[in-house]
Amino acid sequence: MKVLGILGAHKRDGITAKMLTTVLAGVPAPNETELLFLEDYDIKPDTGAPNPGLDQIEEKLLASDVWVIAAPTYIGSLAGVMKNFFDCLRQRMGRFDKTGAIHPTKFKDKHYLSITSCYTSTVENVLTGATDNTFKTIDKAMSLAGLIKVHELVLTNSFGQTELSSAKKDECTRWGAKIATKQKRDDNTVKRYIELFFMVAIMALVTMEIQRLINPTLVGGKFWLSFSTFVVIFYVLLAAILHFMTVMKHKRK
Numbered sequence: 001m002k003v004l005g006i007l008g009a010h011k012r013d014g015i016t017a018k019m020l021t022t023v024l025a026g027v028p029a030p031n032e033t034e035l036l037f038l039e040d041y042d043i044k045p046d047t048g049a050p051n052p053g054l055d056q057i058e059e060k061l062l063a064s065d066v067w068v069i070a071a072p073t074y075i076g077s078l079a080g081v082m083k084n085f086f087d088c089l090r091q092r093m094g095r096f097d098k099t100g101a102i103h104p105t106k107f108k109d110k111h112y113l114s115i116t117s118c119y120t121s122t123v124e125n126v127l128t129g130a131t132d133n134t135f136k137t138i139d140k141a142m143s144l145a146g147l148i149k150v151h152e153l154v155l156t157n158s159f160g161q162t163e164l165s166s167a168k169k170d171e172c173t174r175w176g177a178k179i180a181t182k183q184k185r186d187d188n189t190v191k192r193y194i195e196l197f198f199m200v201a202i203m204a205l206v207t208m209e210i211q212r213l214i215n216p217t218l219v220g221g222k223f224w225l226s227f228s229t230f231v232v233i234f235y236v237l238l239a240a241i242l243h244f245m246t247v248m249k250h251k252r253k
């Protein structure tokens with residue numbers, strides 16, 4: 001398998017680049033890795049004219065199984081060079097329907113890992129979500145193209161940092177090794193709905209037992225009939241809402 005690192009930053013050798021190269025170095029042989037520095041390419045939107053820069057990148061994207069998207073957080077969001085790349089790639093992300101919605105095609109089911117860095121401290125980032133917009137923008141673009149997320153890595157307190165701490169190095173190396181094993185589609189939807197059913201059943205049982213302790217008449221005489229009908233009805237309604245909020249709502253975007 002091939003892992004492609006995509007760096008969208010001002011600096012080729014900054015701390016974000018170090019995170020990316022450490023992840024790539026962690027990818028075990030015989031898997032291949034390649035690093036692409038977006039600033040080396042002339043990235044333009046498709047307007048009918050030849051677009052060799054984007055063609056070259058698209059070839060690399062198609063030839064790899066995992067993309068490692070690395071970009072610093074600039075002005076509270078994704079670094080512009082990476083955003084511009086996503087904006088220009090959008091036309092090629094999939095099939096457009098008559099409403100302009102994209103349906104993933106050629107990149108569908110590849111995997112990605114995202115990386116960002118910021119000056120913001122760890123505590124402030126946890127409290128204020130300084131890097132949230134960066135990751136959200138990456139996730140939005142990747143979901144349009146149909147990629148599956150593996151993980152995200154963040155480096156806070158980046159001001160003045162020129163080398164990664166050994167803990168960060170280990171984390172990046174570990175994820176480099178892990179992404180090489182993500183080959184198949186890991187669609188856990190069915191598993192998640194089954195887990196949800198058992199969660200609903202257990203919570204209903206505990207709730208009804210507590211109700212019974214408080215006042216036995218609250219749950220009625222036919223305990224198990226009340227329990228099973230409650231679980232089924234509640235589960236179906238909850239699953240329908242979740243399905244609407246995730247699958248249907250996304251389709252409308």
Ligand SMILES: Cc1cc2nc3c(=O)[nH]c(=O)nc-3n(C[C@H](O)[C@H](O)[C@H](O)COP(=O)(O)O)c2cc1C
Nearest residue numbers: 011014015016072073074075076117118119120158
């Ligand atoms: C144009 C620009 C905007 C930035 N905006 C932010 C910001 O909003 N929040 C923040 O925490 N750091 C911000 N930073 C700091 C970058 O996140 C920092 O330069 C980056 O972590 C360093 O990565 P690098 O060494 O790979 O360039 C900004 C830096 C630049 C150059």
